[in-house]
Amino acid sequence: xxxxxxxxxxxxxxxxxxxxxxxxxxxxxxxPSLRDQLGEAVEQWLKDRTVADVAVEGFSIKDVMEKxxxxxxxxxxxxxxLLDKSIPVEERDKLRKTLSRQVVFK
Amino acid sequence: xxxxxxxxxxxxxWAVLSVDRRLAALNEMERALAQQETRKPCEVKGIPDESRxxxxxxxxxxxxxxxxxEKEIQIDPILLxxxxxxxxxxxxxxxxxxxxxxxxxxxxxxxxxGPEQVADWQKNDAAYIGEEDIELDFAKFSHYxxxxxxxxxxxxxxxxxxxxxxxxFQDATKQYQDYRTNVEKxxxxxxxxxxxxxxxxxxxxxxxxxxxxxxxxxLDMQKQDSLTQTDTLVESSDSEExxxxxxxxxxxxxxx
Numbered sequence: 001x002x003x004x005x006x007x008x009x010x011x012x013x014x015x016x017x018x019x020x021x022x023x024x025x026x027x028x029x030x031x032p033s034l035r036d037q038l039g040e041a042v043e044q045w046l047k048d049r050t051v052a053d054v055a056v057e058g059f060s061i062k063d064v065m066e067k068x069x070x071x072x073x074x075x076x077x078x079x080x081x082l083l084d085k086s087i088p089v090e091e092r093d094k095l096r097k098t099l100s101r102q103v104v105f106k
Numbered sequence: 107x108x109x110x111x112x113x114x115x116x117x118x119x120w121a122v123l124s125v126d127r128r129l130a131a132l133n134e135m136e137r138a139l140a141q142q143e144t145r146k147p148c149e150v151k152g153i154p155d156e157s158r159x160x161x162x163x164x165x166x167x168x169x170x171x172x173x174x175x176e177k178e179i180q181i182d183p184i185l186l187x188x189x190x191x192x193x194x195x196x197x198x199x200x201x202x203x204x205x206x207x208x209x210x211x212x213x214x215x216x217x218x219x220g221p222e223q224v225a226d227w228q229k230n231d232a233a234y235i236g237e238e239d240i241e242l243d244f245a246k247f248s249h250y251x252x253x254x255x256x257x258x259x260x261x262x263x264x265x266x267x268x269x270x271x272x273x274x275f276q277d278a279t280k281q282y283q284d285y286r287t288n289v290e291k292x293x294x295x296x297x298x299x300x301x302x303x304x305x306x307x308x309x310x311x312x313x314x315x316x317x318x319x320x321x322x323x324x325l326d327m328q329k330q331d332s333l334t335q336t337d338t339l340v341e342s343s344d345s346e347e348x349x350x351x352x353x354x355x356x357x358x359x360x361x362x
Contacts, residue, residue: 019238019242020238020242023238023239023242023244024242026242026243026244027242027243027244066161066162067161068240068247069167069237069240069241069247070240070241070242070243071241071242071243074241074242074243077243094302098299098302101295101299102161102163102165102167103167103240103247104166104167104168104169105159105167105168105169105237105250106168106169106170106171106198106201106202106256106259106260
């Protein structure tokens with residue numbers, strides 16, 4: 001399992017990407033350990049901010065970012081749930097349904 | 107409130123209009139609606155290119171935007187273009203016009219029948235749940251969707267579009283029926299998603315409470331900011347001696 005380097009990530013999100021610090025802290029507070037393929041994607045992002053072409057059950061990280069309008073790290077967190085067999089099947093089914101839905105703002 | 111009759115918004119008329127004339131029709135609706143609501147009209151225009159957000163499927167992720175400072179209602183140009191029927195553009199206009207009304211009601215609460223609702227709008231305006239909140243998972247999409255100002259704007263836009271096309275124009279075309287079916291499917295999915303995200307069927311209240319807690323947190327942060335002090339120790343200007351144990355006089359300036 002992969003544990004993110006929270007300090008390093010915080011520095012990137014706050015100093016480089018100008019996100020609001022307290023919102024970043026909340027995101028990172030209970031950030032889960034990641035399955036290996038997602039951990040590798042995070043490593044790549046830490047290196048050069050590119051988003052690896054990684055998919056979980058047909059959902060790519062880029063697709064989830066685009067459809068749900070979420071940051072890379074949030075997309076990875078959501079896909080990690082799909083890989084967690086300890087989470088009930090119904091929960092994972094619901095998540096699957098929502099991941100493919102495009103959010104729209106008005 | 108009676109919606110004004112704007113002939114160009116009928117589907118068969120809209121179909122033959124240029125984008126400029128379609129915008130002119132929406133501006134005519136806005137002038138009439140604003141007059142009824144006793145507010146100044148906004149200018150209805152397209153979202154400028156640099157602010158547009160388009161999904162991978164070519165559809166707008168940002169359909170419309172109300173700019174209260176510039177007094178503009180902006181609609182994504184795709185909704186105004188080509189062979190598209192008027193319905194989505196009109197419903198988006200009604201949604202953004204409702205935000206303009208909410209802004210006006212916050213400044214002039216006497217015009218709205220519902221002081222508690224205006225109080226909610228005022229707090230929501232100060233603690234709006236927006237795209238950065240969703241981007242970082244600080245808020246869920248359903249907090250955005252069902253926060254008071256958005257739930258109200260969606261509801262009113264739906265009702266007014268239905269009133270215009272079914273009630274006034276008696277548009278019985280398959281196009282309108284298909285549009286309405288898709289909108290209702292979207293609403294149903296939003297509700298379904300909210301129940302999933304919030305684990306309660308009282309999703310509007312859940313979103314409202316989240317907004318109120320954001321409002322409280324932001325008030326606390328503002329209070330802390332306003333109390334940031336520059337302590338300047340200033341000795342008393344006269345040469346009065348200070349006995350041991352006495353404090354020097356302080357001057358405290360408050361920095362913004």
